[in-house]
Amino acid sequence: MATHPDPHLTRDWKLSDGTVVSIRPIRPEDAAIEGEFVKSLSDESRYYRFMYAMKELTPEMLSRFTRIDYDLEMALIAVVGRPPRETQIGVARYSTLADGKTCEFAVVVADKWQGRGVATHLVRPLIEHARHKGLSRMEGFVLFENRNMLEFAKGVGFRVAADPDDPAVALISLDL
Numbered sequence: 001m002a003t004h005p006d007p008h009l010t011r012d013w014k015l016s017d018g019t020v021v022s023i024r025p026i027r028p029e030d031a032a033i034e035g036e037f038v039k040s041l042s043d044e045s046r047y048y049r050f051m052y053a054m055k056e057l058t059p060e061m062l063s064r065f066t067r068i069d070y071d072l073e074m075a076l077i078a079v080v081g082r083p084p085r086e087t088q089i090g091v092a093r094y095s096t097l098a099d100g101k102t103c104e105f106a107v108v109v110a111d112k113w114q115g116r117g118v119a120t121h122l123v124r125p126l127i128e129h130a131r132h133k134g135l136s137r138m139e140g141f142v143l144f145e146n147r148n149m150l151e152f153a154k155g156v157g158f159r160v161a162a163d164p165d166d167p168a169v170a171l172i173s174l175d176l
Helices: 030-039 043-050 059-066 118-132 147-155
Strands: 011-013 021-023 074-078 087-096 100-108 137-143 159-163 166-175
Touching: 011 166, 021 118, 030 059, 030 087, 030 137, 043 100, 087 118, 100 118, 118 147, 118 159, 137 147, 147 166
Parallel strands: 100 137
Antiparallel strands: 011 021, 021 074, 074 087, 087 100, 137 166, 159 166
C-alpha cells in the first residue's frame, strides 16, 4: 500500500432501531469478514454485484479487495459489532481508471440490511473521497434488471445510460 487510509473516513451512525453501524476503510485484516460477507449474500445479490454466478471469493480476490492502494482506490465497509466480533454488512469501493480522472465504483449491501440507508452512508463519503483525490467522474456498470440499484444510483445523482457494448447493462455516471 502506498499510503494509509484517511482516519476521517471512519464514522458511526445509528439505524432507526438503534443498531450502531460503523463505516470505515477496509484493511488487510478484514479478509475473513469480507469473505464471510460475500458468502452470506443471496445468489441474486452476488450476481448483481459481480455479474456472474459465484459462491465465494477466491483467496486472490480476497487479497485484492482488502489490500488496496489508497492512492488509487478506496473501499469503505459497513460493520456492526465490535472487534473481534464485527460483521460486515456492506461495502462500496472505487478504483481509478487508466486516464487518472475517472474511477469505477461498486456497492453491495447484505440482503437483510438493504433499504435501511447503508448504501447511502457508504457511497456519499466514497464520492467525497474521490472528489478530494481530484477525480472528475465516477462510473459503474449495473444490470438493467437490478432496478433497486438503478433507483439508488439516480437518488444519489448518477445519470443512467445504456452501455453501448452490452444492451443488458446500464452505465451509471456522476460528474464529480
